[in-house]
Amino acid sequence: MILDAMIGLAILGTIMLAVTIGMGHERRAADQLAQTRRAVRAAEGALTQLQAGRSVESGSEGMLIQVRDAAGDAIPPGQRWVEVQATVGGQHATLVGLVPAATPGRGIP
Numbered sequence: 001m002i003l004d005a006m007i008g009l010a011i012l013g014t015i016m017l018a019v020t021i022g023m024g025h026e027r028r029a030a031d032q033l034a035q036t037r038r039a040v041r042a043a044e045g046a047l048t049q050l051q052a053g054r055s056v057e058s059g060s061e062g063m064l065i066q067v068r069d070a071a072g073d074a075i076p077p078g079q080r081w082v083e084v085q086a087t088v089g090g091q092h093a094t095l096v097g098l099v100p101a102a103t104p105g106r107g108i109p
Contacts, residue, residue, distance in 0.1 A: 032091060038063070039093035042086035050082060050099040063088050070096050078102075 046056045046065050056067055064087040072081035080101045085094045 031089075035089035035091040036093065039086040039088040039091050042088065043084045043093040043095045046084045046086065047082070047095050047097045047099075050084070051097065053100050053102070056084075 042063055042065060046067065049056050050067065056065055058065065066085045066087075068083050068085075070081040070083040075081060076098065078101050079098045081096060082099050083094060083096050085092060
């Protein structure tokens with residue numbers, strides 16, 4: 001009878017450990033997904049600013065926005081292709097789009 005109780009407690013402890021480990025993995029995955037979403041929003045915002053003819057702001061603390069010219073086959077007159085990469089907490093998002101050729105902030109680091 002005592003042996004059955006001890007085995008039951010051991011099984012319960014094993015299940016609790018597995019659930020705790022699973023919750024930790026879920027939390028880390030949720031944090032990475034949130035950082036990826038922030039990076040996508042930052043890249044979209046930077047590309048929108050460039051398309052509106054404004055310069056790109058450097059971003060908040062822990063966020064890096066890089067803008068480079070990108071190669072493209074068909075370039076409409078007065079436009080240029082750019083690649084915008086945003087990095088937040090080690091998660092990256094990259095977008096490519098057309099912006100006016102005279103857009104300020106060309107070659108932002």
